[in-house]
Amino acid sequence: MTDEYEHFEAVVVGAGPGGAAAAATLAEQGVETLVLERGVDAGSKNVSGGLIYAEKSASYTIDSVFDGFREEASERPVSEYYIHNLAGGKVKTLDLSTIHHHDTEWCDAVLRRKMDSWLAERVHEKCSETGGGLLTDVRVNGLLREDGDIVGVTCDEIDPIRADVILAADGVNSELAREAGLMDWDDPDEWFQGVKAVVDMDPDAIDERFGVDPDDGVAHLFSGDLFEGVRGGGFLYTNEDSLSIGTVFHLDSLAERRAEPHELLDALLTHPLLDRWLDGEYEEREYAAKLVPDSKKAANPSPHRGRLLLVGDAAGQMQAQGPIIKGMNHAVTAGGLAAEAFIEARTRGDTDVAGDLYERKLVDEGVMAKLRPRRYRMTRRLSENRLATKVAGCLVDSLLGRTGMKLLDGVVERAFNSPFLLGMVPDTRTSYVTVPRVLGETLGERIEAENDIEPPDLADRIGGLTYDVGDPHIELLDESHEASGTAVTACPVSAEDFGGGCYRSETVERNGDTRQVVSLDTQPCVECGTCAVVADTHWEHPAGGNGVEFRDG
Amino acid sequence: MNTIVLTKGVPDFREGQVSFDEDGHLERGKTPTVMNPNDKHALRAALQTKVRHGGTVSLMSMGPPGYAEILREGMEDVYAEELYLLSDREMGAADTWATSMTISTGIEHLEEPPDLIFAGFKTADGETGHTGPQTEWCLSISDSLPDYPLISHVVAIDIDEDERVVRTKRLVEGDVSEIETVETELPAFIVADPEFEPTYRRAEYRLRHKELREETRTRAAEFGEYLDDDTDSDPTDWENFHMWGHEYLNLDPDFIGLDGSPTIVAGVDPIPKAPSEREATVVEADDGEGMENVFEELAPYAGGD
Numbered sequence: 001m002t003d004e005y006e007h008f009e010a011v012v013v014g015a016g017p018g019g020a021a022a023a024a025t026l027a028e029q030g031v032e033t034l035v036l037e038r039g040v041d042a043g044s045k046n047v048s049g050g051l052i053y054a055e056k057s058a059s060y061t062i063d064s065v066f067d068g069f070r071e072e073a074s075e076r077p078v079s080e081y082y083i084h085n086l087a088g089g090k091v092k093t094l095d096l097s098t099i100h101h102h103d104t105e106w107c108d109a110v111l112r113r114k115m116d117s118w119l120a121e122r123v124h125e126k127c128s129e130t131g132g133g134l135l136t137d138v139r140v141n142g143l144l145r146e147d148g149d150i151v152g153v154t155c156d157e158i159d160p161i162r163a164d165v166i167l168a169a170d171g172v173n174s175e176l177a178r179e180a181g182l183m184d185w186d187d188p189d190e191w192f193q194g195v196k197a198v199v200d201m202d203p204d205a206i207d208e209r210f211g212v213d214p215d216d217g218v219a220h221l222f223s224g225d226l227f228e229g230v231r232g233g234g235f236l237y238t239n240e241d242s243l244s245i246g247t248v249f250h251l252d253s254l255a256e257r258r259a260e261p262h263e264l265l266d267a268l269l270t271h272p273l274l275d276r277w278l279d280g281e282y283e284e285r286e287y288a289a290k291l292v293p294d295s296k297k298a299a300n301p302s303p304h305r306g307r308l309l310l311v312g313d314a315a316g317q318m319q320a321q322g323p324i325i326k327g328m329n330h331a332v333t334a335g336g337l338a339a340e341a342f343i344e345a346r347t348r349g350d351t352d353v354a355g356d357l358y359e360r361k362l363v364d365e366g367v368m369a370k371l372r373p374r375r376y377r378m379t380r381r382l383s384e385n386r387l388a389t390k391v392a393g394c395l396v397d398s399l400l401g402r403t404g405m406k407l408l409d410g411v412v413e414r415a416f417n418s419p420f421l422l423g424m425v426p427d428t429r430t431s432y433v434t435v436p437r438v439l440g441e442t443l444g445e446r447i448e449a450e451n452d453i454e455p456p457d458l459a460d461r462i463g464g465l466t467y468d469v470g471d472p473h474i475e476l477l478d479e480s481h482e483a484s485g486t487a488v489t490a491c492p493v494s495a496e497d498f499g500g501g502c503y504r505s506e507t508v509e510r511n512g513d514t515r516q517v518v519s520l521d522t523q524p525c526v527e528c529g530t531c532a533v534v535a536d537t538h539w540e541h542p543a544g545g546n547g548v549e550f551r552d553g
Numbered sequence: 554m555n556t557i558v559l560t561k562g563v564p565d566f567r568e569g570q571v572s573f574d575e576d577g578h579l580e581r582g583k584t585p586t587v588m589n590p591n592d593k594h595a596l597r598a599a600l601q602t603k604v605r606h607g608g609t610v611s612l613m614s615m616g617p618p619g620y621a622e623i624l625r626e627g628m629e630d631v632y633a634e635e636l637y638l639l640s641d642r643e644m645g646a647a648d649t650w651a652t653s654m655t656i657s658t659g660i661e662h663l664e665e666p667p668d669l670i671f672a673g674f675k676t677a678d679g680e681t682g683h684t685g686p687q688t689e690w691c692l693s694i695s696d697s698l699p700d701y702p703l704i705s706h707v708v709a710i711d712i713d714e715d716e717r718v719v720r721t722k723r724l725v726e727g728d729v730s731e732i733e734t735v736e737t738e739l740p741a742f743i744v745a746d747p748e749f750e751p752t753y754r755r756a757e758y759r760l761r762h763k764e765l766r767e768e769t770r771t772r773a774a775e776f777g778e779y780l781d782d783d784t785d786s787d788p789t790d791w792e793n794f795h796m797w798g799h800e801y802l803n804l805d806p807d808f809i810g811l812d813g814s815p816t817i818v819a820g821v822d823p824i825p826k827a828p829s830e831r832e833a834t835v836v837e838a839d840d841g842e843g844m845e846n847v848f849e850e851l852a853p854y855a856g857g858d
Contacts, residue, residue: 006755034756124763133760159754 005144008034008132010342011153011163013140013176015042016112017052018312018331019169020119021065023134025339027126031346034132034163035123036155038139038170038541043116044549045171045527047290049194050237050244051078051219052115053329054105059365060336061105061329066122073118074108075239076217083323083416084273086224087440091273091447094439096323098417100219109217109237109244110328111198112553137545140170143179143308150180150306156543164351165342166308169335172291173529174314175540180305183298183316185532185539188252189427192232192292192320193530195261195492196246197269197455198552200283203241209277210238221323223436226267230259231432233323234268236277242285242552243277245269248292248325250427254490255534261289261492266455275449282453286552287461289492291529292327293318294427295371296380303362304355309338319371322425323416330367337361380426389428396434402442412439459500462493462524470546472522474531475538481505481516484535491531493524500524503531554608554714556669558599558631559656559688560592562616562623563677577823588623592673594745596631598710599671601751603632604762606714611635611667615644615655621794625776632769634793636776637663641798643806648814649683655809656684657691658802666698669719670742674706689742702737705744709752712739724748 012023015037026033039045052074054061063069070077081100085092100107124134137157144152144160152162153176168176177183203214210218222234232249247265254261268274269282293299298316303309311317312331319326341357362368396402425431456464478484487503488494494501504519518535526548532539541547564571564579565587572583599610610633612624617640624636639659647655660670670692672685689703709722717739724746725731753759772793779791799806806812836843 006757008756034760036756128760128764133763135756135759135763138756138759157754158756158759161756 005152005160005162007162008032009163009346010034010132010165010167011036011161012167012169013153014168014170014314015039015120015123015134015136016046016116016169016171016312016331017062017119017328018314018335019167020116020123020335021060021062021332022167022169022311022335022339023123024065024126025060025336026342027123027130027132029339029343030130031339031343032130032132033127034161035120035127035134036138036140036153037120037134037136038544039136040545040549041113041117041136042120042134043113043553044551045547046112046116046553047194047196047288047550048110048112048328048553049196049235049246049248049325050075050109050111050239051107051325052110053107053326055103055329056105057103057366058329058333060333062332065332065336066119069118070106070108073115074110076109076212076215078107078109078217078219078237080212080218081221082219083221083223085436085439085444086222086226086271086273087437087444088225089272089447090440090444092439092442092444094413094416096221096416099324099419102417102419109219109239111239111242111244113551116553139541139544141175141540143176150308164307164346165354167311167335167338168308168314169311169331170314172293172313172318173527173532173539173541174310176308177300177303177310177314180308182300182303182305182310183314185529187297188255188533189250190294190298190316191251191533192248192294193251193254193261193289193490193492193528194246194248194292195265195287195289196244197265197287198239198285199243199245199278200285201241201243201281205279206238206241206243209279212238222268222271222273223432224440225433225437226271227264227433228257228259228267229429229433230254230257230264231427231429233432235325236274245274248320250294250432251291251490251530251533255486258486258489260489260495262287262458262461262495269455270451270453272447272449272451275451278451278453280453282455284456284461284464286550287456287464288550288553289526289528289530291533292320295319295330296321296373296376296427299368299371301368301372302359304358306355307352309341309355309358311335311338317367317371321373321376322431326370330371333365333367334362337365337367376425384426384428389426389430396430396438402438406442412443458493458495458498462500465524465526466549466551467523468546469523469525469542469548471543472520473540473542473547474520474522474525476518476520476535477538478536479517479519481518484518484531484537485516487531487535488518490534492528493526503535554602554606554669554712555611555665555667556599556602556608556671557611557613557660557663557667558592558595558627558633559670559672559685560595560612560614560623560627561589561676561684562586562614562620563589566677578821586619586623588626589673589676591675591677591747592627593630594747594749595671595673595743596627597751598707598743598745598749599669600631600762601710601753602669602712604753604758604765606712608668609634611637611663613637613639613656613659615639615647615652615659617645618796621780621796624794625773625780628776629769629773632765634772636794638794638796639798639802640796642810643799643804644810646811646814647809648816649679649681649687650815651809651813652684653687653691654813655802655804656688657695658804659797660688660692661695661697662797662802666740668740670701670740672742672744674744674746685742685744692742699740701740701742703742703744704735704737706746707743708732708746708748709750710743719743
């Protein structure tokens with residue numbers, strides 16, 4: 001019996017691609033590494049749209065860290081990339097292959113449960129050799145401090161652990177990043193919300209309907225008039241024997257318009273354009289949702305404090321610029337760099353400088369420039385100004401704008417394919433709604449098909465997920481409609497006039513007063529974190545092994 | 554820290570598995586045999602000891618040769634190394650007394666006396682809860698073994714290896730349930746309560762647990778292959794499996810099995826099924842009048858009240 005805290009050289013929190021890359025890099029250099037994952041299995045808590053890139057310019061890629069990744073863990077490679085601008089029953093399709101292939105060594109579709117659990121096996125093997133390993137079902141719930149300094153982590157299931165370095169790769173809702181004051185949930189405009197359906201499809205049907213070889217795949221993006229004016233878009237990626245179809249919206253726009261995420265997803269699924277691929281058949285395997293940081297605003301330029309280094313979504317390292325969405329690759333690079341930083345610091349005999357070294361590496365290796373492009377910062381003030389947005393919107397919509405678009409057919413495609421121009425695309429309605437709509441209307445071809453598929457309703461979607469939440473992990477601090485009402489619509493598993501979700505609107509009468517309030521039941525929670533931003537809550541993850549379990553992810 | 558877990562094969566009483574004849578007697582031949590569900594808690598207690606303190610876990614049972622399958626199942630649960638089956642026609646139809654005599658003799662024949670002996674809380678067929686404590690009593694009169702103080706209803710275990718002390722929490726159920734802390738020196742005999750919960754509060758324990766799981770999977774699969782191999786009818790040539798008869802144990806057949814059992818079962822009264830509280834009428838789909846009655850009965854509820 002010992003009362004001493006356990007000690008590991010490195011503790012990695014979270015077994016996603018960022019944590020996996022960090023742990024593998026550390027272990028290969030003989031650093032005693034313990035990885036703590038709160039899911040029942042790595043990947044069971046993870047959702048992504050589904051494309052992982054390997055960039056030529058990156059110092060670490062997932063297959064450079066993990067041999068055989070593409071053969072074993074990913075779905076189809078994505079060699080073609082299109083965007084469909086939809087308006088008034090018309091579509092203008094642009095080929096974005098140039099921007100897709102820019103700096104790209106390869107890009108594969110992935111399903112996270114399969115991918116992350118494969119990674120976790122490798123990580124455990126590597127870490128075991130150092131005296132560490134990977135544990136699932138353990139939730140790290142805070143930082144262990146000594147005289148105010150961070151010296152380790154505390155957990156629900158096990159006693160506190162001391163470590164020389166803590167790599168928090170615990171995802172977009174990182175509790176460690178928040179406890180350290182490095183991230184917050186304050187501004188809806190720093191976040192996107194993604195919602196996704198994984199749809200069954202026979203591999204032969206995928207080959208035929210998408211016109212791809214059995215070992216090849218394609219990505220389609222969607223924007224225009226199908227999302228009730230909410231800023232964002234849709235995507236469709238081909239997996240081995242399924243499709244990932246989803247939508248990603250700016251959370252502030254979603255909240256402001258009181259839009260229902262699952263309805264916006266349905267708007268995409270039932271759009272006539274999708275008939276060419278779905279062909280009247282629709283078997284939804286899984287419904288999932290996640291919050292996505294917008295690195296342009298949320299990426300922390302100094303993602304460390306003491307022995308704590310943040311990696312991936314936890315540090316806001318998720319790049320979304322126009323049609324290009326890259327997150328997992330940056331997490332992998334950051335994970336590798338954080339590990340490298342610690343190893344260098346250890347060699348110098350001063351592990352406390354790991355954080356500073358990491359910060360420098362993110363800049364030197366070009367990661368920060370991708371996450372927070374200077375061009376965006378410089379043009380943002382002007383282009384996201386309301387008046388400028390209005391003027392630009394009207395201009396594009398005007399006869400002049402439309403004629404211009406016509407003249408520019410071809411140039412538009414080139415513009416969309418320019419990494420330089422995309423770096424300054426403002427997050428306004430003009431970019432997301434007006435331009436695609438006018439493109440569709442002015443240059444589009446009419447869609448003749450009809451799409452009569454019926455996606456499952458929200459109750460069925462929730463019913464299809466596996467849960468064992470245990471004690472409520474979210475506390476509603478202010479139940480008033482003014483403070484927390486937005487959660488009823490913005491939460492992907494809640495809706496107005498729906499009693500089976502997390503958040504519900506209720507009218508209560510007290511002492512003759514009638515008041516609109518919000519009630520919360522955490523049972524159907526998918527742990528996306530939306531309500532942490534749009535409502536007044538105390539938000540934590542469920543204990544290890546509890547809560548939603550994604551089978552595809 | 555070397556431990557042994559005592560386990561028994563019992564009829565699988567779960568719905569869909571168990572079969573009774575018209576008089577309500579158990580049809581043993583038609584009902585599959587499984588490990589006594591309560592023994593799983595003893596297995597978990599032994600596993601916690603192995604994970605936290607190392608050493609080996611053995612499993613022991615008394616029964617027909619087919620019980621080897623129960624031991625294989627147990628091996629997967631507790632990552633056991635050695636399996637002991639006390640099996641002999643002379644041991645058949647034993648009551649708890651004769652069983653305890655046999656089992657305690659089996660324990661005497663182990664190479665080294667175990668540090669901890671674990672048993673489950675009563676079996677699903679006999680429901681006596683005697684065999685564990687009686688075995689402990691038999692051990693206490695054994696010349697070749699140290700004393701094994703008995704702690705029953707154990708819900709948590711903590712061992713201090715240096716001091717050779719085991720500290721347990723036991724659940725004492727009366728008008729109110731209480732948790733009692735009982736400490737004793739090793740070796741000891743522990744009966745696990747169904748409320749037993751293992752605790753692994755250190756990462757090293759959980760890492761070791763994971764490592765053992767992988768090791769055991771291979772070992773149990775290997776044993777399973779021996780058992781499934783029809784051409785090799787003698788699984789005892791598998792080095793970790795030991796099947797011992799009364800001669801090997803030097804037990805007088807008059808003191809074991811049916812002959813050694815003072816208990817006489819005078820008769821078995823089936824417990825009648827509780828009468829249904831609801832009335833049921835069977836209506837066939839082609840019975841027009843009957844179906845009309847059904848609709849009339851249901852109609853008042855159709856409004857959703």
